[in-house]
Amino acid sequence: MQSYLAKRVIGAVPLLVFISIISFAIIHLAPGGPAEIYLGTAATPQAVAQINHSLGLDQPIYIQYLKWLFAIIRGNFGTSFANGVPVIQDIAQALPVTLYLVGSAFILGWLLGIAVGVIEALKPFSTLDYLLTAVSFVLISIPGFYLGLLFILFFTVYLGWLPSLGMVTQGVPFSFLDLARHMVMPVVTLTALEFGFRARFVRASMLQALNEDFIRTARAKGLSGGIVVYKHALRNALLPLVTLFGLALPGLFGGAVLIENIFSLPGLGRLAVSSVLARDYPTVMAINTIAATLVVLGNLVADLMYGWVDPRIRYR
Amino acid sequence: MAALRQPTPGDDQAPQPLVAADGGGPRRSQFWRRFRRDRLAMAGVGVLALLYLMAIFAPVVSGHVDPNRLNLLIPLQGPSPAHLMGTDEYGRDLWSRIVYGGRISLSVGLVAVSISLTIGIMIGSLAGYFGGFVDALLMRFTDAVLSFPILFLLITVVSIIGPSLLNIFAVIGLTSWPGIARLVRGEFLSLRERDFVEAARAAGARPRRIIFRHILPSAMAPVIVAATLGVAGAIIFEAALDFLGVGLQPPTATWGTILNASQGYLPAGDWWFSVFPGMFIVLAVLSINAIGDGLQEAFNPRAMRR
Numbered sequence: 001m002q003s004y005l006a007k008r009v010i011g012a013v014p015l016l017v018f019i020s021i022i023s024f025a026i027i028h029l030a031p032g033g034p035a036e037i038y039l040g041t042a043a044t045p046q047a048v049a050q051i052n053h054s055l056g057l058d059q060p061i062y063i064q065y066l067k068w069l070f071a072i073i074r075g076n077f078g079t080s081f082a083n084g085v086p087v088i089q090d091i092a093q094a095l096p097v098t099l100y101l102v103g104s105a106f107i108l109g110w111l112l113g114i115a116v117g118v119i120e121a122l123k124p125f126s127t128l129d130y131l132l133t134a135v136s137f138v139l140i141s142i143p144g145f146y147l148g149l150l151f152i153l154f155f156t157v158y159l160g161w162l163p164s165l166g167m168v169t170q171g172v173p174f175s176f177l178d179l180a181r182h183m184v185m186p187v188v189t190l191t192a193l194e195f196g197f198r199a200r201f202v203r204a205s206m207l208q209a210l211n212e213d214f215i216r217t218a219r220a221k222g223l224s225g226g227i228v229v230y231k232h233a234l235r236n237a238l239l240p241l242v243t244l245f246g247l248a249l250p251g252l253f254g255g256a257v258l259i260e261n262i263f264s265l266p267g268l269g270r271l272a273v274s275s276v277l278a279r280d281y282p283t284v285m286a287i288n289t290i291a292a293t294l295v296v297l298g299n300l301v302a303d304l305m306y307g308w309v310d311p312r313i314r315y316r
Numbered sequence: 317m318a319a320l321r322q323p324t325p326g327d328d329q330a331p332q333p334l335v336a337a338d339g340g341g342p343r344r345s346q347f348w349r350r351f352r353r354d355r356l357a358m359a360g361v362g363v364l365a366l367l368y369l370m371a372i373f374a375p376v377v378s379g380h381v382d383p384n385r386l387n388l389l390i391p392l393q394g395p396s397p398a399h400l401m402g403t404d405e406y407g408r409d410l411w412s413r414i415v416y417g418g419r420i421s422l423s424v425g426l427v428a429v430s431i432s433l434t435i436g437i438m439i440g441s442l443a444g445y446f447g448g449f450v451d452a453l454l455m456r457f458t459d460a461v462l463s464f465p466i467l468f469l470l471i472t473v474v475s476i477i478g479p480s481l482l483n484i485f486a487v488i489g490l491t492s493w494p495g496i497a498r499l500v501r502g503e504f505l506s507l508r509e510r511d512f513v514e515a516a517r518a519a520g521a522r523p524r525r526i527i528f529r530h531i532l533p534s535a536m537a538p539v540i541v542a543a544t545l546g547v548a549g550a551i552i553f554e555a556a557l558d559f560l561g562v563g564l565q566p567p568t569a570t571w572g573t574i575l576n577a578s579q580g581y582l583p584a585g586d587w588w589f590s591v592f593p594g595m596f597i598v599l600a601v602l603s604i605n606a607i608g609d610g611l612q613e614a615f616n617p618r619a620m621r622r
Contacts, residue, residue, distance in 0.1 A: 018460050026473055137609075141602040143552045145559050146575065146594035149582060157585050164583070250464065257468065258556055262579070272468055273560055276475045288468055295463045 008303065012296045016289070017069075023288045024065050027281055033057060034081045034279040055081065068285065078282035082275060087286045090271060095290070097167065097267035101183075101259065102252045105190035112191070113198025114241075118234065120199070121206035133203065139196030144255045148189045148262040155185060165264045186263045190255050194248070201241060209237040235309065242306050246299030253291055350614040357610020360603035367600055371418035378412035383569045385409070392586050402588035404577060413569040414593055420570045422600065424485060424554040425547035431489025432550075433543050436496025441527050441535075443497070444504025455501065462494040470553065475562040484563060488550050499542055503535035537615040544608040548601045555597050571597050 035051035036043050052058045056067070071078060077087040116136070120129045139147075156164040167182050168174060209215070210233050218228045257269030264270070268287055275283035351357060370377050387407035395402045401410040443454040473487050507513060508531060516530045557563030558572025559579075566573055571593045578589035 015456075015460055015463070019464060023469075023472070027476060137605065138598075138602065141548070141605050142598050143555060143594070143601070145556060146590075146597060149575070149579065149590045149594065152582055153585075153587055153590065157583060157587075247462070250462075253468065254556075257471070258560065261560055273471060273562065276472050276562070279476075284472060288472065291468055292464060299463060 019292045077286040082278045082280040087282045094268045094271045104187045108191040109194025113195045116199040117202025120203040136196040136199040145258045151185045206237040209233040245302035249295045249298040354610040356606045360606030363603040374415045378415045381409045381412040383412040383416040401592045417569040417571050425551040427485045428488040428550040429546045432493040436493035440497035440500025444501035458494045458497050507531045541612045548604040
């Protein structure tokens with residue numbers, strides 16, 4: 001187990017290096033650097049060259065990459081081109097917002113999805129099943145940003161119940177209620193999308209599990225319905241779901257980018273869009289690296305969880 | 317959003333070959349019979365056909381109204397007989413912009429998926445057929461792409477190489493193939509041991525012929541389902557990029573750019589500006605997803621779903 005863990009963590013390193021090389025190459029080889037963006041119409045070749053020299057952008061790309069890599073190893077993400085503060089400072093402010101958003105949507109979406117999927121599978125083809133299936137089918141077909149706009153239209157514009165911008169009301173002392181009122185719509189929007197996928201998956205997977213021979217055996221030997229459903233069927237139905245744990249993360253982060261931009265939340269996604277537009281290379285690289293690391297970590301956790309739900313699996 | 321990445325239970329079941337090993341038609345006609353009986357899927361086909369017709373005959377459908385004709389006298393008007401879906405902030409006719417926008421939004425899906433299908437089938441079949449080192453190398457690469465938060469990557473790439481239509485086709489296609497590659501590889505792993513492949517090999521067929529003429533046709537069923545869902549995913553991706561303002565730029569009309577422009581007018585209650593373009597994205601995605609579901613069920617009737 002421990003050696004498996006060590007092996008996987010070591011195995012993740014080349015993957016992350018590979019991802020960072022690709023990101024670095026894409027970002028740096030493209031035309032139009034930060035100097036052109038800052039100088040705007042005042043961009044003379046001399047001024048551009050001077051800025052590029054001061055930022056170290058006139059060095060060969062592999063030297064720039066190696067410098068970046070060794071700085072990262074020492075935990076140094078560099079200084080933002082856009083505002084001159086250490087990148088880590090901007091990230092430290094933005095990351096919790098995104099983690100909070102993604103985390104709540106993830107937990108709520110999966111719990112609801114599992115519950116609804118099981119309810120559907122227990123009485124398949126009933127009215128309730130059709131209704132819930134229809135809801136999740138529509139939810140997976142609505143883009144998150146459109147759902148967010150519809151929520152704003154309904155709850156902010158028509159009903160006036162919820163604020164649609166930012167995390168807290170400006171100029172008002174912080175209160176948890178205020179934060180919660182701001183976060184309801186973003187979290188519900190992201191949850192709704194995740195829920196749709198999970199419910200559909202759990203329903204199909206649960207139907208399959210309930211149809212297995214060992215369920216018939218368990219029923220035949222007189223076990224109560226509850227034990228059969230929750231101990232025998234559910235456990236087997238959730239097995240394939242665990243593999244999706246890691247795969248769901250990139251999608252959730254993508255959803256967070258959109259939702260942060262709709263609701264003006266100061267998270268990683270908003271930072272990503274603004275720093276890409278400003279060609280703020282260090283910030284873009286830091287965000288891509290952190291997001292990739294989180295996804296790789298998520299995959300690792302998924303693999304470990306797999307062994308926990310399915311004791312037949314042995315780690316080697 | 318991550319339509320390509322959502323494997324469903326039943327993916328791992330042996331698929332029924334699209335073409336029976338004896339080259340026969342009965343399976344195929346059975347498949348179509350099952351598919352035609354699926355009312356939801358047929359409704360999807362109908363709606364999608366209407367949307368594509370709308371895009372193809374955009375000039376006629378829009379009543380020959382130029383989607384970019386400004387009329388600053390009538391900005392932000394609600395729906396009326398003159399402007400069925402109202403007007404935008406420059407007084408442009410929204411119905412016309414949505415109809416013309418469909419041309420871009422709907423073609424992105426097809427082009428991007430053609431690209432991702434080509435790459436995914438290439439990589440998946442090579443990895444699955446040859447196995448060993450080739451497999452390990454290609455699948456590592458696939459996993460790397462798969463573990464990338466795609467939207468971050470898309471934003472980075474598109475805003476740096478420039479948001480032209482061609483670039484957006486390419487970027488979405490080049491990032492959405494891993495799901496297909498893994499699917500194809502899985503099919504190849506199980507199919508390459510079958511007798512009919514062995515027979516072809518014994519008859520002296522080369523790998524290239526075995527891959528394309530013998531194994532691939534039998535592996536296509538789940539790939540077609542994934543590709544269908546991928547069209548929906550690509551449409552959403554493109555709209556998302558436009559919506560964020562890093563995709564196609566105004567005044568180009570796409571469902572995403574219209575939504576992007578509408579965002580600022582939402583607080584004032586100008587609902588038609590946001591609701592109508594988004595509705596068309598949902599219609600397109602809903603019908604494609606319905607078709608995908610129907611295909612899956614028709615290919616694999618044992619995985620009882622509805």
